[in-house]
Every structure is written in C-alpha cells, then in structure tokens.
Amino acid sequence: MTHVLIIGASKGIGLEATRQALQAGHHVRALARSATGITLSDANLEKVQGDALKAADVEAAVAGADVVIQTLGVAVGDLFKPVSLFSDATRVLVAAMAAKGVKRLISVTGFGAGDSRASIGFLQQLPFKLFLGRAYDDKGVQEGLIKDSGLDWTIARPGILTNGPRTGRYQVLTEPSQWRNGIISRADVADFLVRQIEDRTYVGQAPVLVN
Template sequence: MNIAVFGATGRTGRRVVRRSLDDGHHVTAVVRTPSKLDVNHDRLTVEQGDVTNYDSFADTLQGSDAVVSTIGKESVLGRVSLYSDGITNIIQAMTEHDVSRLIAISSGGTYPGWDSNNAVFYELLIKRVLLRRVYADMKRMEDIVVETDLDWTIVRPSGLSDDTGSGNYRATVGYSDPESSTTTRDDLAEFIVEELDSGQFLQQGVAVVTV
C-alpha cells in the first residue's frame, strides 16, 4: 500500500511512518521541514509541503492508496484553524487524485458536553479552558470529514504518552474508554496501520487507549 502521512515529523507521525515501513508499505511523508524527519528507508519518499497551502502538496498524493493525518498544533494560544483548514486541503487533494481512504487523528476532547469517562479536572480545566480552541477546531475537522463520502476513520486517543507501547490497546467506537486515560504513541501508530489493512472502523470515530 502507498500511504501518504501528514505531520510525519511529529512524535506520532514518525511512529506511523516507521510502523508503516516495518509492515512493508511504501510511505510518502509530507512535511514542512524535510530535515526534521530522521527516518531513512528505500520505501520512504519525503516531500516538502504545508498542509495549509494546497498547491504546496496536492500533487504528492498522486498514486497514493491512503492518507493518514497526524497533524498537530504545538501552541494553544490564539486562533486555531490548522485541523479544519488542513483537512479541507487534504480532502480536496484526495478527491483530485481519486484517493478514498483517510485516517485522521483527533481527540476524545471533541465530545460535546460532559464525558463521564474523564476526570473532573480534565473536563473542567483542560477541555474547557487550556485546550478549548484546539478541541473546537478538531471538532470542525471531524464534521468536515464526516460529511464526505470517503472511507474515513477518525481516531481519538486519550492522553498521549511517549512510553514504549505495550501492544495491549483497545479500540472502541466513541470518544473515550473508562478503562484507561492514556494512549502510547506506539500503540496508536500500531492501531492506525492495522486499521489501514483491516478497515474495521470505516466511517466511524473510535477511541484508542492503552490498557
């Protein structure tokens, strides 16, 4: 499979790239700064492109079988539109090049209202104050994806961790899982690549947690 990965220089994106290569796939990493991607492989192509600038990357999707968006915003200050603007451009390029499979990383924080699976401090402080703008734009991204006819999967990890993956994770349709509030990036990458192969959660939003 030929997989295009956006956000490939991020902590999750790198893991998705490596896991995809380990599983025998061909990967096109679309990144703003190619020098930041410390992965070398004969099945890896690195293309410079900015997800917010359609013309900078659109043609890189030609020949792709699937797209994975791992884009993320480092700063939570000011207006946030990276997720919604980025996915709009990605979907336009996918449509132009007849690519139908999309996996986009979002968050359980997009749940509308109070999620009883989460801790009180998360619901009150993180979701409604610290990351309010980020989650609002992630929700806009999800709405844009859901309105398409693509074979999409929205992936909602819980608190992301750089700990070594256990390989023991659970995927449940929805926003969160009461069993765990943590998702290792290794386990998240494993789920994403396996989902590309299986298509188990087509046109569904799924919570992925390490248990």
C-alpha cells in the first residue's frame, strides 16, 4: 500500500484523484482547508484540514508520505487579480518534501503553462492572456520551481476541463511538436495522476493531456 498525500483534495481534480487512489488500494491523506467537508468515506482515507500556504500544515501532512499529488486551483474571480498561489504553495511544498525526505511529486498545471504556452494557437492567444494570463504566468513560475527542485517530478498539463466521466481514453502528449489544446474530463486527469503513483514513465516530463 502506497501512502499518498493529495493537496487540494476537497473538490475538482483533487477530489476525483482521492476517490480513484482509494479505489486503487492506496492510503490517502487528503489535505484541504475544507477537508472535513469531503464526502468520501474509506478506512484508508485520512482527512486533514490545513492550508497549502502554511509550512507547518504542509510539513506535517508530508510526513510519512511516499508520493505527493498537488492539485491547486483559484476561483474565477481571482483570475483578474494578481495570482501567486501556485508558486507560493509550491515553494512551501518543495521545502517540506526536502525536509521530510519525500521524493515523488505529481503536480497539475495546465496547457499554456511554462514552455507549452508557445503552442497556443494564434486565435486563442489574446483571450488566453486576458482571462488566464495571470494564473498561467504563476503556473509557469510553479513549473520552474518543480523542475529545479531535485524531486522525482511529473507535471500534468490538461487542456480545457470538463465534468465528464472517466474514460481512460485520452492522449498523453510528451513532445512539443504534439502539444495542442483540447478538452479532457477532470476524472481522466485524475486517472493519469493516480497511474503515476506507481508508474515512473513520465518522471521528469510535463505532458499535455487531451482527449
């Protein structure tokens, strides 16, 4: 049984990854500010209320973990203000993992983060910059922190997220020449994340995920 810490586990991709990791037989420590509101119930689920920006909370949650899955998000209203959540939380997490000797990090950013921004189509460039630019600028910083961390990292860059079902039929695009936007369900993103708990194929890579 692998001990997995999932940060941002109360909703979206994080909640779905929690569900799927439990189904796969892992022990899951679910860290979120609203962890007590997680409706899942399982003997292998440990709900931990904490803040991804607080070093003490994160270091305590990392202790004893084999793998960390980081799924962070901001509210729509926050997209129009300066964004630093992704980089700030990653600095805290990388330091905590180093302190506790935990090496494996699986993190979600998105298509358009880091060097994948160059693959955004011409017609999508302006709306992307207007609506998502602040968040994705910070996700770019986040990716740099992860890549420089010395950890065994995998970064998942999903395209446009939907609430569709888990299909297991999605593309993992590893080469820049393949990168493109597309849709993918949160459940399928979670499927990829949970597979990386035991699969090291994509260590040191940042693939784009689309249907």
